[in-house]
Amino acid sequence: MNTPLMQQYRSERERHPGKLLLFQMGDFFETFFEDAAILSRTLGITLTSRDLDRETGERVPLAGFPVHALDNYLPRLIRAGLKVAICEQTEDPARAKKLVRREVTEIVTPGTLVAGQALGERETALLCSVHSAGSEWAAAFCDLSTGSAGAFAGSMEAVLEEVSRRAPRELLLAESSTVEPPVSVSTTRLEDWRFGQAAAAEAVKRRLGVTALGGLGLEESPAPLGAVGALLSYVEDVKRNIASKVEFTGLYSAGDIMVIDARSALALDLVDTAGPDRQAVLADATDRTATPGGGRTYRSWLLSPPRAARETRARHDAVEELLLSGRCGMLTGMLSSFCDLERQAGRLLTLKSGPRDLHAIGATVAQLPSLARELSPFSSELLCEVSAMDTLDDIGDDIDSTIAPDPPARPGDGDTIAKGVSAELDELREARHGGRSWMAAMEESERAATGIQRLSIGYNRVFGYYIEVPRSMAGQVPERFVRRQTLATSERYTTPGLHEMEVKLLRAEEGIAELERTIFEGLRSRVAARASRIRRTGALLSRLDALCGMAILAGERSYTRPVLADPPCFRLEDGRHPVLDVILPPGDCVPSSLRMDADRRILIVTGPNMAGKSTLLRQAAQTLVMAQAGSFVPATSFVFSPVDRLFTRIGSADRIARGQSTFLLEMADAAAVLNQSTPESFAVMDEIGRGTSTFDGLALAWAIIESLHDSPVHRPLVVFATHYHELTRLPSDLRNCANINVPVRETRQGIVFLYRAAEGPSDRSYGIHVASMAGVPPQVSARAARILARLEKGGVPGETRDDQMTIDFDTPPDGLMEILRGISPDSMSPREAQHLLYEIREMLGP
Numbered sequence: 125m126n127t128p129l130m131q132q133y134r135s136e137r138e139r140h141p142g143k144l145l146l147f148q149m150g151d152f153f154e155t156f157f158e159d160a161a162i163l164s165r166t167l168g169i170t171l172t173s174r175d176l177d178r179e180t181g182e183r184v185p186l187a188g189f190p191v192h193a194l195d196n197y198l199p200r201l202i203r204a205g206l207k208v209a210i211c212e213q214t215e216d217p218a219r220a221k222k223l224v225r226r227e228v229t230e231i232v233t234p235g236t237l238v239a240g241q242a243l244g245e246r247e248t249a250l251l252c253s254v255h256s257a258g259s260e261w262a263a264a265f266c267d268l269s270t271g272s273a274g275a276f277a278g279s280m281e282a283v284l285e286e287v288s289r290r291a292p293r294e295l296l297l298a299e300s301s302t303v304e305p306p307v308s309v310s311t312t313r314l315e316d317w318r319f320g321q322a323a324a325a326e327a328v329k330r331r332l333g334v335t336a337l338g339g340l341g342l343e344e345s346p347a348p349l350g351a352v353g354a355l356l357s358y359v360e361d362v363k364r365n366i367a368s369k370v371e372f373t374g375l376y377s378a379g380d381i382m383v384i385d386a387r388s389a390l391a392l393d394l395v396d397t398a399g400p401d402r403q404a405v406l407a408d409a410t411d412r413t414a415t416p417g418g419g420r421t422y423r424s425w426l427l428s429p430p431r432a433a434r435e436t437r438a439r440h441d442a443v444e445e446l447l448l449s450g451r452c453g454m455l456t457g458m459l460s461s462f463c464d465l466e467r468q469a470g471r472l473l474t475l476k477s478g479p480r481d482l483h484a485i486g487a488t489v490a491q492l493p494s495l496a497r498e499l500s501p502f503s504s505e506l507l508c509e510v511s512a513m514d515t516l517d518d519i520g521d522d523i524d525s526t527i528a529p530d531p532p533a534r535p536g537d538g539d540t541i542a543k544g545v546s547a548e549l550d551e552l553r554e555a556r557h558g559g560r561s562w563m564a565a566m567e568e569s570e571r572a573a574t575g576i577q578r579l580s581i582g583y584n585r586v587f588g589y590y591i592e593v594p595r596s597m598a599g600q601v602p603e604r605f606v607r608r609q610t611l612a613t614s615e616r617y618t619t620p621g622l623h624e625m626e627v628k629l630l631r632a633e634e635g636i637a638e639l640e641r642t643i644f645e646g647l648r649s650r651v652a653a654r655a656s657r658i659r660r661t662g663a664l665l666s667r668l669d670a671l672c673g674m675a676i677l678a679g680e681r682s683y684t685r686p687v688l689a690d691p692p693c694f695r696l697e698d699g700r701h702p703v704l705d706v707i708l709p710p711g712d713c714v715p716s717s718l719r720m721d722a723d724r725r726i727l728i729v730t731g732p733n734m735a736g737k738s739t740l741l742r743q744a745a746q747t748l749v750m751a752q753a754g755s756f757v758p759a760t761s762f763v764f765s766p767v768d769r770l771f772t773r774i775g776s777a778d779r780i781a782r783g784q785s786t787f788l789l790e791m792a793d794a795a796a797v798l799n800q801s802t803p804e805s806f807a808v809m810d811e812i813g814r815g816t817s818t819f820d821g822l823a824l825a826w827a828i829i830e831s832l833h834d835s836p837v838h839r840p841l842v843v844f845a846t847h848y849h850e851l852t853r854l855p856s857d858l859r860n861c862a863n864i865n866v867p868v869r870e871t872r873q874g875i876v877f878l879y880r881a882a883e884g885p886s887d888r889s890y891g892i893h894v895a896s897m898a899g900v901p902p903q904v905s906a907r908a909a910r911i912l913a914r915l916e917k918g919g920v921p922g923e924t925r926d927d928q929m930t931i932d933f934d935t936p937p938d939g940l941m942e943i944l945r946g947i948s949p950d951s952m953s954p955r956e957a958q959h960l961l962y963e964i965r966e967m968l969g970p
Contacts, residue, residue, distance in 0.1 A: 128223045140209040154188035163187045166204045208232040231362035234310040235294025238269040245416035252292035255350035262347035264355045270466040271473040274373040275348040324353020331356040333369035341375045368655040382429040388772035409706045412676040414456040418669025429752035439754025441504040446675035462488040465662025472652040479531035479540045489520030510668045535644040536637035549639045559629040589626040590616040674755045683756035691765035694720040699759035701743040716881040729845040730886035731866035737845040741808040771797045771807035787815025805840035822848045833858045852885035
């Protein structure tokens with residue numbers, strides 16, 4: 125297969141091993157040989173073959189799709205685990221003297237898939253690299269959809285946990301790295317030299333547009349420098365036409381945020397859920413933002429609340445001022461008409477912006493001065509920062525004076541450039557208009573001359589302009605008409621005059637398309653050079669939208685402003701579960717109060733199943749996250765101290781599928797609290813010890829509470845839910861420990877769950893009642909009650925079959941009382957009632 129085309133293909137294919145090569149041929153991307161089979165199988169498109177070697181007659185397997193469909197198909201290819209090299213025509217075929225020049229302009233991987241429909245508006249796709257230098261470790265993160273990057277520095281454990289927490293789509297590691305990458309993350313190995321100090325420093329200077337590293341905080345930090353430099357050099361490799369600098373947001377560490385690991389975020393349903401019900405997700409239930417950028421910012425705040433009380437207080441100030449102003453609706457109305465400036469900056473980074481993208485930027489920029497004026501009366505720090513934003517007037521003027529009011533999607537597909545920008549372009553347009561007018565006049569004159577009223581003049585790319593006549597009227601065609609094409613129902617002709625005008629028109633069209641592309645690309649390059657300013661203004665607009673969303677939610681749900689206090693402190697009065705408060709009918713969400721401080725650091729929560737213990741734990745944690753993120757909260761009042769880390773032990777579905785036992789997961793999470801917590805941490809622990817035998821579980825739960833109470837270092841605020849009623853004795857020995865319970869009310873019809881917290885321990889678990897409510901047959905519930913009575917007296921369950929219990933008729937046994945409390949006479953059938961009587965009689969003996 126030695127044709128020039130296939131030689132060109134093989135050359136590019138050899139340069140990009142391990143990648144699916146999309147090879148542009150005109151208006152299509154084609155794949156050949158094994159790539160064609162992979163593409164056909166992955167996308168479900170037809171696998172064909174073509175004779176590309178006329179000498180040998182060898183047929184080549186191929187499959188492809190239109191160039192304009194690339195954004196639709198790329199996500200499917202990447203989700204299938206493929207890396208894709210896009211080889212585009214980089215030369216105008218009409219001007220190519222021989223073979224059209226083609227080059228790989230972009231390599232698309234999981235961490236660099238950012239175009240078109242490939243990424244949800246409110247999603248963030250991160251590319252990450254990890255590097256160590258001695259005992260120092262660092263991870264660099266880059267969001268190519270906005271063109272921003274940052275770095276995290278810390279210990280090995282802290283860095284790897286941050287990588288897990290932020291869940292990048294692609295992880296970059298040195299070939300010699302011993303880091304074990306997560307199974308769920310696509311991993312790319314890079315040459316070690318990319319992480320070296322010299323190569324990394326050059327890449328950072330080149331891509332961040334700086335001449336020195338000191339201002340970035342990377343000069344004396346070899347691990348962050350290596351991580352950032354390797355990441356940026358990889359970006360240069362895969363985004364070959366990168367046009368503007370990446371925005372470096374700076375270094376940060378675990379001390380800058382409330383650390384919420386990935387397992388805890390999932391267990392608490394902060395921005396995602398392990399279950400099928402999206403209604404349970406806190407971000408979905410409480411997001412009132414009007415723009416995609418605002419939605420991304422709000423989710424980021426929930427996952428990484430600031431550690432500094434000053435930042436949290438500044439957000440509270442802004443939310444309060446917006447809420448009291450009554451102008452949130454007006455502001456979000458303006459914001460909703462803006463384009464996503466952060467994402468537009470990302471498209472400019474790789475010159476992916478089309479005419480409509482630049483027009484959208486111009487339309488948004490035109491409204492920024494009005495928004496700044498609307499914000500000028502506000503005095504809170506964060507709102508003042510937005511009102512003082514760069515309104516990008518010069519960029520807007522450049523775009524508005526160059527781009528036509530209603531541009532096409534691609535330059536050259538219509539009138540892209542405004543009138544008056546280029547005299548030459550305007551002249552060509554006049555020529556084109558005159559030619560079209562001439563065509564219309566010719567059509568009318570030929571109809572009159574031939575008497576064929578159904579004669580028409582048309583155009584296609586193959587035959588150019590033509591005169592079309594129905595076949596039934598072909599006999600009326602004059603001899604000066606030259607036949608060009610015969611169709612089933614018509615004949616197509618041309619004339620010397622038509623051909624002459626066609627040449628003029630096509631020259632004008634080609635000239636217009638070429639000039640428009642040249643002018644547009646010049647404008648795009650000028651705007652791309654100022655992309656960092658667009659990105660920064662976009663980030664301020666996203667922050668404003670997030671603050672407005674929190675203010676709207678606070679007004680809508682009657683939220684209260686949290687109060688920051690010295691640690692440790694968590695005082696929630698009449699707090700409502702943030703998600704249930706939204707999704708339940710008004711008034712159905714029952715409020716609860718919790719109080720924790722230095723003298724009351726551990727709360728032991730007891731109560732029956734279904735009474736709301738786990739819900740209470742999630743409510744406490746979600747309320748804390750919202751408050752520290754800057755939101756108001758659903759409560760009468762909430763006083764809290766900022767938390768350095770949130771520990772969670774609720775559920776295990778996220779890792780059971782990986783073959784880890786429930787008990788192992790419980791102990792791993794308990795170990796994290798015991799070994800990593802501080803006096804400024806907060807922990808919610810649900811049913812620790814349930815995954816093993818009763819006595820083992822009780823002993824471990826008891827010892828864990830004692831350790832967290834007595835440790836001088838690892839002493840967080842803890843809400844500890846349990847079914848081990850023996851643990852309720854601990855507050856009598858541990859002075860900073862207290863009991864609370866989620867009570868029930870007993871009625872003649874059974875028990876009623878009150879779904880609120882009350883002081884003191886629960887009297888019993890009501891497990892047999894709950895079983896009856898769930899539909900367990902009465903005879904099984906009765907048998908369970910008898911076994912319970914024996915167990916409570918220290919007996920063995922099996923003894924009750926042969927030797928019936930001795931009953932003291934003066935004091936009815938607990939088992940009998942459990943049976944009587946658990947029945948619902950109105951709902952029992954006669955047969956069930958009879959069976960129950962037999963059970964009671966057997967229980968009482970002869």
